[in-house]
Amino acid sequence: MKHTLSVLVENKPGVLVRVAGLFSRRGFNIDSLTVGRTENPDVSRMTIVVDGDDRFIEQVTKQLHKLIDVIKISDISAEEYVDRDLVLIKVAAEPSQRVEIMQMAGVFRARVVDLGRKTITLECTGHEGKINAFEESLRPYGIKELVRTGKVAMLRGSKLSGDAELTGRRKDGE
Amino acid sequence: MTVAEAIVRCLEKEGVKVVFGYPGGAILPVYDALYHTSNIKHVLVRHEQGAVHAADGYARVTGKVGVCMATSGPGATNLVTGIANAYMDSIPLVLFTGQVPVSQIGTDSFQEVDITGITLPITKHNYLVKDPDKVPSIVKSAFHIASTGRPGPVLIDLPKDVTLAKIDFKYPTAVKLRGYKPTYRGHPYKIREVAEIIRKSQRPVIYAGGGILSSNAADELVQLAETISAPVTNTFMGLASFPGDHPLFLGMLGLHGTRYANLAITECDLLIALGARFDDRVVLKLGAFAPNATVIHIDIDPAEIGKIVKTHVPLVGDVKHVLKALVPLLEKVDRSEWLERIQQLKEQYPLTYGEGAGLKPQFIIEELCRLTKGRAIVVTDVGQHQMWVAQYYRFHEPRSLVSSGGLGTMGFGLPAAVGASMAESGKQVILVTGDGSIQMTMQELGTLMEQELPLKIFVMNNFSLGMVRQLQKFYHEGRYMATTFRFHPDFPLLAQSYGMKAYTLETREDAVHLLPEILSEPGPVMVNCLIPPEEDVMPMVLAGKGIDEAID
């Protein structure tokens, strides 16, 4: 099963290498990993999607905890959360096809961000499944280039995945 | 003051008495600062690998953080094996490396190497310092991280311009690390659950590892074993945490463990794992390891729990803290049936070796044990001789075995023995090494002499890489490729060239006659023990077999 881990880390040089290095040397496969800063400039949030059974996820989580720069890890898959992926797709588009493609984009609430002589570049955000569907529907026209950000995620409602940690509460279950 | 001076002040504040190191351009400012203090002794080794192993040996004996220094580039890379070694065995070290000035980092400048990158997977944590003002708090954090929780090595890389910069020195009193808070006290509910399970068990076995030593829980271990009448087996790393002649002691388990320890594991209905990590050399075949047992696993590192075997009761905490809370909940029980069974196993499958011709290495170890009453500090290298020490030296005091367990680093012995000898333990220090291993770090004889350490070195000389030879015998039909030495230096002559006394033992009678004299020599001695090359380490569990299937 796919798990989405929301990981708060120190915003310091080298932290991404520590996390990525841990995954590779322990033989953990990453589906996607995104990183960006949070409301606190000292803290970054990584959203890591990994695939595996519960025991595997437990090992991943515990090994991540051992990194000194990892502040807090929440496996948010078990809870209600929103997640978004952003994609930029450049598709082949003869002027005659433009309208058709733009209509299609409308269905997915994608936006046109660039127009070339023979291409059109679209931006779409949404849940992973929607992005996949969007990609599929454009495939017949010929996808020239595609880039996805990978998933970012957050718990629904007023629940927070880790604010208290920033004020110094402990991260392990004691 | 300069950052370099501040570092020395930090070391003083941390109570550091000895540092092991080797200078070079990039670390020079720190050496210059050391010049001005008399509170810290610097031990000049002959190779940086020696420095880190020496710091490691020192840490294993004292329980304190070992400190080590090297310059940038090759100085730093020479530390790598030793860092990996300390990491695998959870030994607290703080290592300082010089680095090229910040402005030159990333330009492939002279003697530049990305040592924080290289050591990322083999340190508990590491730092590349760019802000001079942060140095005191980084040093403080490094000592804290190295020595708390599950201990390990921490490296601080110091660009030369950083060490030369001036700062206002203030040593922080506390560390602030929001991502690092080890759990010491076990969960009280879990501890009660453990007590309940122990009460219900008929055939418990305690499987105790190196965590007993790092948490200084040897006394608590004895209390637990005696209270619940449970036999105790040690992992290799756990040896010396339980008295070698205690009636409840089963010796070491696993690949070359005693058969009675291994069979006790097979027959037990409860396995109490304390500060151990179910290493593959212990578990062997997963399904055959303690197949009938409920498993209680107590360890400070949550990641070890459930990593290899399914655990029924996981308990995260410091072993000492947990045992202190657990033992009072237990009442003394008498498990005579189980202990009789253990006694039967001990009698049926004793640890023995053939008394054939020649000088048996096992006999030498037994004699050393007898003559030192099991109270020496024994340092080993890696190979057959290491296993013979584990089997035949009955340790009595915690932290008296110094050996490379997890990494199995040949060459660890001599420098680690230098460090162990600097620990001022008041105990005799003995190095048991092999003719292969000693040649990996032999240059540290110079350090030994310079520091005037009365180390007794026993080279178990079988003219071969015995342990690998043994593997070839069992798994490659005796094709001894590259495991026999066709040349050796004259070890006694070599020792004499360093100004050491030297002996050669060829027969059992030599050993009987000379060992008492050798051990009472006031200075360092090298003893060339000519042992038969065909001697194997037995018992042994062949690859793919279960822990109950050892052969003698």
Ligand SMILES: Cc1ncc(C[n+]2csc(CCOP(=O)(O)OP(=O)(O)O)c2C)c(N)n1
């Ligand atoms: C640095 C290193 N290289 C290679 C090995 C593989 N190895 C394990 S034991 C051994 C032989 C050790 O020979 P020696 O020191 O003479 O000890 P003996 O086994 O003969 O007692 C070797 C080569 C190792 N453990 N460490």
